[in-house]
Amino acid sequence: MSRMRVDSAGTLERVQALPAFLLVYGIVVIKQVLTWFVVYRFAGYNYVTLNATQAVTLLLGTGFVTIYRLGWRRIGLGSRKLREGAAVVAVAHVVLLGALLTLRTVGAEVPLFRDTYRLDALFNNWVLTGFAEELVFAGVIFGLALVALGRERQFPSAWPVVILVAAMFSLWHLPGYIAVALRSGGLGWGLMGELAIPFASWLFFGAIYVLSGSLWLTAFVHASTDYALLPAITGRPLAGLIFMLTNVALAWWLGRRHQWRKRHMGDLV
Numbered sequence: 163m164s165r166m167r168v169d170s171a172g173t174l175e176r177v178q179a180l181p182a183f184l185l186v187y188g189i190v191v192i193k194q195v196l197t198w199f200v201v202y203r204f205a206g207y208n209y210v211t212l213n214a215t216q217a218v219t220l221l222l223g224t225g226f227v228t229i230y231r232l233g234w235r236r237i238g239l240g241s242r243k244l245r246e247g248a249a250v251v252a253v254a255h256v257v258l259l260g261a262l263l264t265l266r267t268v269g270a271e272v273p274l275f276r277d278t279y280r281l282d283a284l285f286n287n288w289v290l291t292g293f294a295e296e297l298v299f300a301g302v303i304f305g306l307a308l309v310a311l312g313r314e315r316q317f318p319s320a321w322p323v324v325i326l327v328a329a330m331f332s333l334w335h336l337p338g339y340i341a342v343a344l345r346s347g348g349l350g351w352g353l354m355g356e357l358a359i360p361f362a363s364w365l366f367f368g369a370i371y372v373l374s375g376s377l378w379l380t381a382f383v384h385a386s387t388d389y390a391l392l393p394a395i396t397g398r399p400l401a402g403l404i405f406m407l408t409n410v411a412l413a414w415w416l417g418r419r420h421q422w423r424k425r426h427m428g429d430l431v
Contacts, residue, residue: 299364
């Protein structure tokens with residue numbers, strides 16, 4: 163892989179971004195196929211193989227950012243964005259918890275917390291899954307696609323790229339769905355309906371990333387859908403929608419706040 167050239171404004175050259183974009187996606191798709199049809203088939207699907215294959219995703223993402231010189235701060239992994247992302251996702255959890263408590267006062271039976279919270283599950287889903295996958299798809303693939311297609315990182319110009327990457331994220335899950343369906347004997351056209359969930363999910367993730375510019379926040383929201391601290395996020399569609407929309411709204415506010423700081427404080431931000 164050749165290094166991407168960066169101009170004086172820190173923008174990657176479009177002519178190099180397109181092959182890099184296709185190459186990165188091809189590599190992660192091959193990794194996904196090997197995971198489900200080689201690793202899990204011969205070594206089994208267990209805690210060790212799951213963590214190992216997810217760690218490979220994290221290593222790939224780290225390698226892509228380094229090789230193509232995308233810049234950790236540029237893709238939204240600065241220390242300020244870490245603090246802001248943690249605060250925003252915490253507020254979204256509080257908002258959802260308040261909504262669930264309100265529903266319980268009128269007699270609705272909705273769970274508030276998990277029966278148990280496992281550190282190993284938190285590590286796998288929040289670090290090796292949520293962060294690693296968004297490092298690859300938001301930080302690398304989305305960023306390269308923006309440059310390759312000549313789109314700026316703002317609405318509405320970035321919206322077609324969000325849809326494109328959402329479709330790619332959805333298809334990236336297809337090998338896993340096929341492998342499971344083959345083992346259970348349930349392979350059929352209904353499998354395509356399964357792709358709607360990751361597609362819709364990444365529409366939210368992509369919107370949050372574009373609006374906030376924070377990969378940390380995007381990863382935190384993704385992780386919250388993999389190992390929900392409040393089980394209603396994944397167990398009840400309405401609760402999940404409230405959580406996602408709250409994060410989108412807060413991401414929009416965060417982006418507007420950054421714009422105000424840049425206009426009024428310039429190089430100090």
